[in-house]
Amino acid sequence: MLSEKSAATIRATLPAVGAAIGEITTTFYDRLFTAHPALLRDLFNRGNQAAGEQQQALAASIAAFAGALLDHPHTRPDALLSRIAHKHASLGVTREQYAVVHTHLFAAIAEILGDAVTDEVAAAWDEVYWLMANALVAIEARLYAEAGTEPGATLRDHVVVARRAETADVTTFVVRPADGTPPAPFRPGQYVSVQVELPDGARQIRQYSLSGAPGDAPGTSAEGIRFTVKRVTGTPGATPDGEVSHHLHERVAEGDVLSVGAPFGDVALDDGDGPLLLASAGIGCTPMIAMLDHLAAAGSPRPVTVVHADRTPAAHAFRADLGRLVAALPAATAHVWYETPEGDWPADRTGRADLTGIPLEPGTTAYLCGPLPFLRHARTQLLERGVPAADIHYEVFGPDLWLGQD
Incomplete structure (x- = not known):
């Protein structure tokens, strides 16, 4: 070359x-x-x-x-x-x-x-x-x-048909195309761009993972497409607040119109029948919930191991959905860690997620999503356990500062 x-x-x-x-x-x-x-x-x-x-x-x-x-x-x-x-x-x-x-x-x-x-x-x-x-x-x-779109023309007007609070800082928005056409097809694990006009006139774009499963039509959801937004709070003197996430949380209501792009993303659930590991931390649970939702809707018999780490139970978005979806799958188990648990919580599930003792079947394909330190830690543990690098897929929110790794 x-x-x-x-x-x-x-x-x-x-x-x-x-x-x-x-x-x-x-x-x-x-x-x-x-x-x-x-x-x-x-x-x-x-x-x-x-x-x-x-x-x-x-x-x-x-x-x-x-x-x-x-x-x-x-x-x-x-x-x-x-x-x-x-x-x-x-x-x-x-x-x-x-x-x-x-x-x-x-x-x-x-x-x-x-x-x-x-x-x-x-x-x-x-x-x-x-x-x-x-x-x-x-x-x-x-x-x-x-x-099915021209370069530079992926954004379309969508109407917000529902919004649901998942936690105090996480909200799910359900949108449908304003022209009445079906929602765009997507694969579990993909994301959409959302553009909003801010008070200073800037039209900023952010990407948010789709948090619902494809529905009855191939690759679409019956109610619309669901994306989930965490309100990003910055650090004084270091990083600013998330201006788009705050705008969506505070200013966008049912009936409003948003510019939403076609779904993209290269970390999407494969169509095979082998065992899966879905490991996430914080708001990284959103694409994993979409994958679980899809597997449950399809009645998949695939062995599925779910690992999630969060600050507290109250901060854990889709906590109830995780339990419901894992229970709906015949061969799924979940392992959850909290930094600050509440009530009677196991000591070995307190603190940072540890994949060393999690049962994994041979041939497991792993999907990881979360902050970069979590991804590095989880990937290292999986490699040490013999999971091939080619079978470990990751999604990181924000600019990918991990490009080029095997």
Whole structure:
């Protein structure tokens, strides 16, 4: 994929570029948003920009892609590309925007690295960029076609037909297309983009996991599509409050109209019959509930092991649903941990989730969702128990700061 000449240059310069990539991406975003302020207002997550998480995710993806080209020159890193492409499609990213990114990214590289960016170095990294960009454009074109939508036009008006409080900080919204057409098909584990207009006129977009099972029509829910939102509370002086989650909780009622995108996401329940592990922490339970709901509705005989960790029972969204759905499945068990339990709660289920003693059948496929520390801990324990890396799938809310791992 990468020419021999460029590969040698990338191998020689990757350490220097990697060491400066954080500064490069910060400069890139400054340049991009100065030239195109509408991108920050209406496309990029302003909260992630303020916290620096988007810069870290971009840096991780570029470095991971370049490293993959060097380590496996005859294999395209499709797992990495798929994760990014699904997120891009959910946001409505178009082919033309890759040229805009290229202009400002390479200006940032030249500014930060200075004379080290010779014509040969620039040409090699240009090759890396367009290999990645063109691969993403092709994957995204397929995703748009499968969703039956044009690039950049995935959002449709949906009416909020119900909202339900799951906990004090978690609310489920049920929406249906405003034009009366059926809800979009989806697979358990996928997410939708939701765009809201904030008081300052910005039209910010966030992704939320679908928390209901597909219903009677293939891939749809009878009542509509359900997505679940946790109110994000920031840390003073460090991270801001979640402006979209607060808007949805405080301002959106039944009968209101929201712009909702087509479902995307590469971490979706497989159609096999092998054993499953569904492990989550906090609001990471939402895609797992959709998977359980789907399995229960289908009367699946698959062995299913559910692991969930939360702060308290009161903070545990879908707690009652978890018990109901596990009871409805003939071969399902649940293991729950609370940091601060209430009443008579087992000591070995207090604190952080521990997968070392959980029974797992051979051939188990694992799905993980939750904060990054939980994902790292759970994945490490599964690998140590002999679960192949290829059989461990994860979803992380927010920018994926774990890109490129096996």
